[in-house]
Amino acid sequence: MGDNDDSSNAAQGAHENEQMDRPPGFFKRIFSGRVSGSDGEGDPGQSLVAAYERPVHGMMNLRRMRVEDVAIPKAEIVAVPDTLTMDELVTVFRDSGMTRLPVYAGTLDTPVGMVHLKDFALLHGFNGHGEEFDMKKMLRPLLFVPPSMPIGVLLTKMQTERRHMALVIDEYGGVDGLVTIEDLIEQVIGEIEDEHDTEEGRNFFREKSGSWLALAKTPLEEFEAATGIALTDPDEIDEEEIDTLGGLVFMLAGHVPARGEVIPHPDGIDFEVVDADPRRIKRLRVRPSTPASDGTITAPALLPPVRPEGAVNGGDAGAGRG
Numbered sequence: 001m002g003d004n005d006d007s008s009n010a011a012q013g014a015h016e017n018e019q020m021d022r023p024p025g026f027f028k029r030i031f032s033g034r035v036s037g038s039d040g041e042g043d044p045g046q047s048l049v050a051a052y053e054r055p056v057h058g059m060m061n062l063r064r065m066r067v068e069d070v071a072i073p074k075a076e077i078v079a080v081p082d083t084l085t086m087d088e089l090v091t092v093f094r095d096s097g098m099t100r101l102p103v104y105a106g107t108l109d110t111p112v113g114m115v116h117l118k119d120f121a122l123l124h125g126f127n128g129h130g131e132e133f134d135m136k137k138m139l140r141p142l143l144f145v146p147p148s149m150p151i152g153v154l155l156t157k158m159q160t161e162r163r164h165m166a167l168v169i170d171e172y173g174g175v176d177g178l179v180t181i182e183d184l185i186e187q188v189i190g191e192i193e194d195e196h197d198t199e200e201g202r203n204f205f206r207e208k209s210g211s212w213l214a215l216a217k218t219p220l221e222e223f224e225a226a227t228g229i230a231l232t233d234p235d236e237i238d239e240e241e242i243d244t245l246g247g248l249v250f251m252l253a254g255h256v257p258a259r260g261e262v263i264p265h266p267d268g269i270d271f272e273v274v275d276a277d278p279r280r281i282k283r284l285r286v287r288p289s290t291p292a293s294d295g296t297i298t299a300p301a302l303l304p305p306v307r308p309e310g311a312v313n314g315g316d317a318g319a320g321r322g
Contacts, residue, residue: 061187062152067145070187071168071177075280076217079108080115086124086133093117100165102178103139109174113139114165144169147176155184211287213274216246229286234266246281249273256280264289 079102080092092101099117104110119138123131143166145154158164158181168177186192204214204223212227223245224231231248232239242248249271250256253263256279263271270289275282 059188062155063150065151065187066147067149067151067154067168067179068147068177070151070183071147071179073177074108074175077102077108077175077178079104081105082112082135084135089115089120089135093120100180102142102165102167103135111142111167111175114142116140142167151184151187154179155181158184209287211285214245214284214286216244216249216281216284218245219243220245220248229269230267231265236266245284249281249284
């Protein structure tokens with residue numbers, strides 16, 4: 001009986017050793033590499049936190065993420081009315097850099113289709129056919145999807161119906177956002193950049209004066225982490241109510257500030273509105289409140305030293321490119 005037990009223990013030990021020596025499987029290598037550090041040193045807790053702070057791309061996002069997680073907001077949609085002239089449409093295509101534009105009748109909440117740069121160029125560019133410009137003849141159908149739809153379902157729908165753009169519709173039937181097939185694929189394989197994306201994807205950068213020039217849509221957490229500037233520490237700022245630099249400035253001002261307006265921050269910095277329209281802020285300059293005696297801007301301790309050019313990259317500023 002004892003011999004049988006010894007034999008069983010020996011066989012089990014050999015089996016365990018064989019399992020330990022066997023190379024890890026494909027999925028085990030993926031998930032272990034995502035959590036563990038590269039050299040196995042340091043605090044395991046910190047490694048785990050750092051792993052989850054990094055953007056995670058992969059097939060799991062097709063089931064885990066919803067359309068509302070990747071769509072660009074309504075305020076950032078570049079769309080055109082169906083009454084636009086040919087020259088005006090050329091200007092929008094050129095200035096926006098988009099190849100697909102939603103078309104609406106009256107307001108964006110009544111979309112009628114999409115116009116594609118290729119269709120426009122073939123009809124009216126390259127010396128065209130001499131046809132009279134008619135926006136309605138070029139319209140292609142759009143997809144309309146709810147914000148709760150899994151992105152994997154939308155990706156399959158886009159592939160099946162051969163459409164690369166969808167409008168996100170809220171519970172009242174109004175337009176809530178826009179998503180392209182590129183936005184969905186990027187959740188699986190990461191950022192996709194083409195020849196025209198070299199200057200995009202930068203939400204903010206450091207100027208020679210020491211100030212920061214930023215898009216108003218820059219997430220507060222991203223800006224604070226990259227620059228070391230604490231913007232939500234004062235008690236009068238409720239960080240639960242705001243997510244972006246523009247939202248912070250709007251809260252501090254109590255209104256939509258005009259271009260050129262300077263909004264002070266309680267911690268001794270100023271937000272200069274570089275670009276805005278009557279409805280929203282577009283670009284901001286974050287700079288110290290008090291200039292030096294010689295007239296130059298001196299960065300206080302709140303503004304960290306200048307980093308090498310290009311060291312700070314924000315999120316995708318060109319989301320929605322068709």
